[in-house]
Amino acid sequence: MNEQNKPLVFFWSFMAAATIILVWYQYNTQPPVAIKENPQAKEQQQVLNLYRDNCARCHGAFGEGFASNPVLRGRNLQVEYIKERIVKGRGKMPGFPNIVEPQLSKLAEWVGKL
Numbered sequence: 001m002n003e004q005n006k007p008l009v010f011f012w013s014f015m016a017a018a019t020i021i022l023v024w025y026q027y028n029t030q031p032p033v034a035i036k037e038n039p040q041a042k043e044q045q046q047v048l049n050l051y052r053d054n055c056a057r058c059h060g061a062f063g064e065g066f067a068s069n070p071v072l073r074g075r076n077l078q079v080e081y082i083k084e085r086i087v088k089g090r091g092k093m094p095g096f097p098n099i100v101e102p103q104l105s106k107l108a109e110w111v112g113k114l
């Protein structure tokens with residue numbers, strides 16, 4: 001290596017090392033996007049779990065209903081009305097006083113959009 005090239009060699013060695021360190025840093029300090037904390041997805045999952053655990057056995061997994069259990073999907077039911085049905089029940093539907101705010105509203109909104 002001649003003296004004249006020394007600064008260039010030093011420069012590119014430095015750049016290569018910096019690139020390797022940067023890539024290593026990216027891979028080792030950032031969780032993959034898929035498992036990044038996503039509060040909205042978590043909230044949505046809680047609503048789905050509530051429906052699955054409390055409502056699906058009568059109204060079906062997709063709100064399709066069966067036998068004397070009414071269909072819930074595509075009904076355009078009002079959120080306030082759904083909330084009342086959840087809390088008080090009616091006829092053969094039991095009330096769910098254990099489902100409280102803020103989950104109550106979220107579940108009712110979700111059912112309203114089925």
Ligand code: HEC
Nearest residue numbers: 054055058068069070082085086090091092093094096111
């Ligand atoms: C044991 C079965 C059962 C379960 C569990 C159940 N339902 Fe119902 N649901 C019914 C029946 C039966 C009716 C009709 C009641 C009536 O008006 O006589 C009904 C009615 C409703 C209505 C009113 C529909 C309309 O046409 O006016 C809504 C909204 C509703 N249920 C939502 C829910 C939600 C949300 C859950 C879960 C938290 C749930 N239900 C759990 C049986 C059930």
